[in-house]
Amino acid sequence: MPLSTTIFRVDVSETDGDRNYWASQAGLSSDAVTAIRSADIVLVPWESRGAERSTFPVGTTDFFRSLSRLLGEGTVAIAADPAEYVELALHSNETRWPSILVNTVFLSALATVLGDEVEKLISRSGPQASIELTVTVENERGKCVSVSYKGPPNRLVDTLVQETARCFPQGPDAKPSGHSTALNSKRAERAVHK
């Protein structure tokens, strides 16, 4: 059987993995619980990788620092204790970013930051690079919406924006969602600079 590669895949699903879920994980210190409850964005462990400890993809530390620096007013937390934190270096030359839990207020800022990170990735590895990421948006009106993305970096942000739009008010009276407005402003700004 020939080896095959997943080139592009997007999974969108409802999930119960909200802030309470991560803050109530067994063994977490009170400091970690406080950080998870108060942060605007939380980097959460990979659950499906079957590790006993709090497992994050390799490079999470650099991603965390970059996200914290670029986010400005927002705060970022790690859903783990330092003693349990480990990073997993997986197969193949693919970029895997940590899973992100974000509230609807900071989704726009996150999209902008991810756009910057994608540009850095493309300048370093080229447009043919592959990226893997899950973003879970806390939905004010129901279950969280989780978007898992694996594919070319240049389609990541647009896909996230499109698929998380369902977390915002819909209908004729609804205003444009904040995150897409912010993203479009950023693009317009870049277009002017070119």
Add this chain to the structure above:
Amino acid sequence: MALRENLNNPTQAFWDEAHAESVKVLREAQAAQEAERANSAWFLNSVAETRGRYVRCFAQILAGKYYEAWCELERIEIALRWLMTNRFYDPATFAAQELQLQVTQWQSLYPYKLFVSPAFLHKRKECSICHKVINPWSDCGHEVGRVYVGEECFHIVTEAELLEVSLVLNPVQKYSVANVGRDKAGDVVDEHDYSVVRFVADRLASPFDGWRMHWTYAYHPHELFAQINPDDGCPCESGRAYKSCCLTRPGVIRPHAQIEFEKDPPANLPSSVLAGYNAELGSMSLISTLDAKP
């Protein structure tokens, strides 16, 4: 020693000397904590190292040491990445981008498909500069991939657990070719067909002679694949049976490389000699897909 004027010097001794000189300056500047001088020396040292390795790599290809040359190409690729990230001089002045292109082209000529890739759990990491623990709760201020006072910053994994090993198509470490090994005597055991690599190397008088390659697809005559049973996998690597894939077409769809050499080939290369000629088939094998344009 003027590097810029000698970028295309094809002798190993020149680059070894340039490397030794720049290391000496680098060590002196580091000892004196002269950051700017140390960083400049680091850059020049990297230029000398990458070009020296490239000369060595070319010699290895000509000597038939293809796997060793492959590993050298990866070392050059990594060193060039550092060079492009830490631009203490303009990399274009030292033809770094051109060298990157050449390395990528050589790598694309290699027949390697499968690689061994390990999965590790990194339990503890530290900064190579200050040796502080690296995790989201501690920030030493050094950025991985950057050079500080002539010293490269990377993360050292001090505690790890090997989880598994997999076969992959797109590896992190290119040296981990799946079906190249060593026998008990330590010699490389390798049955790959390197005729395309050799084809290009034979037509370059010097390692730094320019060449450009354009990949496309083309039909290749079925006679070249006569040894393959129609029920076996199609040689186009689609995963389907040959009889239900390319056998229904005018030929087998395979990658086709057009190569343009910027200079004439070495005078001692007989025009009738083409690497990869298969006497049993009475025709050119994969090498026939190459259109050399001197």
